[in-house]
Amino acid sequence: METKFSSIPSVIERHDKPLTQLTASLEKRIQLFDAGAGFLVGDVALSQGQVPYRNINSSPSDLDYQLLAKAGLLLASGAKSGELVVTTGFPSAVFDLFKLQAEKFFSVRDVIIEYNSDTLNGGRSRVQLTISHLEVMSEILGCINAIRKGPLADDGNFFILSLGYGTCETALSTAEGPISRTCTSVPGLRHAVNTLHDELNTSYYLSMKNEHMINQSFQRGDIVIGRKRMNLLNARSTHLASYYNEVLSPAMRKAFMDIDFEKADRLYLVGGGALYPELVGHFQQEFEGVLDVIVPEGANNFASLGYFLRSALWCGPNHIERAVGLDVGNAYTVISTVADVVSTETKKPLISEASFLTAED
Known part of the structure; x- marks a missing residue:
């Protein structure tokens, strides 16, 4: 069984007039209407909007x-209208507060x-x-669930x-569960993006580019300012190094x-930051x-994959099409569902029959 991943930039912008003459697939042209107002969401907000935004770690x-x-x-x-089983999540720093709000938003009424x-x-149309x-x-x-229950099927001890x-989340995961002392939450990649923004802002007029738009340039490694294209790879490397030395390394130390390193010999890097080789x-x-530092394939989808695998337990094999993993991230929103394809013998099944135990496992 395979998983399908859909990803959209986590940005919105108000746009009341319905867009027309767009031929892209739905995920590239999402326009929602809420309380009489229209909003562009995701890729279309970046391409058609003026200042697409998303509040960092906003609540449900x-x-x-x-x-x-x-x-x-x-x-x-x-x-299509219907029934879904949804698992979602939040960084540990805001988990307790946002969990109750999410349950209210999703569960009190039909969406x-x-x-x-x-x-x-x-x-x-309405769904x-x-x-x-x-x-x-x-x-x-x-993320731990994705590593243990997904294709990697790692049942040992590991850092993640x-x-x-x-945010950046850390943990040492053991077969008995994560060691709470090692579970920390520190500022994420926006630290490097914002320091780059500040550097550019001292020498150039950035017009209306906000941090989400700068982040797109940060990922590509180039930016256009005053109709001139600038290479950002060297600057990106410098700011990522500062982020690592000032935030990540001290947090891990x-x-x-030392006793933790006696329990595990590998470190999994997941999330969007794992896609930066530097x-x-x-x-x-x-x-x-x-x-051993390991960046698994599809590392940026691991939170959503872990959520999907949890939903799959509740659905069971007979209703797996209802299972959804929803990761509403600060940079991207990733949606995981079952794919409409049959695995070949050369591919390891995403979910084996043995994985459908009970939702309490």
């Missing part, structure tokens, strides 16, 4: 989170989604989704860092003790001879 009671969550559910359902369904001729079961777990536990945009290099240098 905030409009930006709710619109991104609705966009995720719209994609997960294939824009009604009104969206622009026909961008060629103009037209709105009504019943969340028959909701589970909220911490982001780091979602989830390198997100808003505080969280991980950042991974700092981990390899610091832990050379102590830990």
